[in-house]
Amino acid sequence: MKRRLMTLVLLGALTLLSSGPLFGAAGQGITENFDHGLIDWSNSTVRAEGMHAPNEKTGQPASPEAREHYVNRAVEAARANLSSILRRLTIHGDTTGGDVMGASREVVAQVDLMFLSIPMTEKRFLTDGSVQVTLTLPLKGAFSQLILPEEIRQINPIRPLFTSETSGALPTHDAYTGLIVDARGVDVIPGLAPRVVTESGEEVYGPTVISREYAVQRGVAVYESSLARAGQGLSAGENPLMVTGIGTTEDARTDIIISSQDAARIRADVSHTTFLSQCRVVIVLDPPPDKRRK
Structure with a gap:
């Protein structure tokens, strides 16, 4: 053996x-790369990045409250990018995640709920005051239960x-x-x-x-x-x-x-x-x- x-x-x-x-x-x-993330087919995960840059460059360190706000905005951007990637995720043949979600409001609602608990696997504060975060969604488990063909x-x-x-x-x-x-x-x-x-x-x-x-x-x-x-x-x-x-x-x-x-x-x-x-x-x-x- x-x-x-x-x-x-x-x-x-x-x-x-x-x-x-x-x-x-x-x-x-085996990975499939996108502008703001990737599908890692070998590890069965999808990663998406999000960034938020403050409108004003004060030259001073941001307050804790401001930093938290920037992180939240970056997470929102990452969720939007993740949603975009999942809609282009190939299920079988020409069928994509977008096709499955477009055919079921319930699936969309469940995916939206799932987004609220996706772990942040990376957070970086850049020198220009911007914040960059990475969210990682496992394809196995709850997402597969929702998206795999009923057959x-x-x-x-x-x-x-x-x-x-x-x-x-x-x-x-x-x-x-x-x-x-x-x-x-x-x-x-x-x-x-x-x-x-x-x-x-x-x-x-x-x-x-x-x-x-x-x-x-x-x-x-x-x-x-x-x-x-x-x-x-x-x-x-x-x-x-x-x-x-x-x-x-x-x-x-x-x-x-x-x-x-x-x-x-x-x-x-x-x-x-x-x-x-x-x-x-x-x-x-x-x-x-x-x-x-x-």
């Missing part, structure tokens, strides 16, 4: 060395069909603990609810097998920028099964196509219903260029 994990880490390191800067450094995650439902644990009584042939390997999809070189867009399908469009991973409880707690998938990072993380466990993405579907660049042979390998494993329903899936992508979206 540990030997396979070490193999994945070494493969990732060798790939980084042989491929040059295309894949980025092992410490670089991802709670699934009760499934008892594996394979037992020593039902088959005389035992697995030739330790049970897999998760799935790593190597989709580097494939034009994939990260999203909150990706799917994995075969060339014929048959769903291997998606709402039909995902349990909402785990999708909310863990995220449907974690995105990483290298096999080394994917192997070191906890999401896919110590003995992950690795398959290769060969394309995306015409309707949704969030959805990854794998070969029917890889799909058969997944389904042949006695534990696949468990690790798929529990969202133990990591998708490895090429690090995107550092382009900031307006």
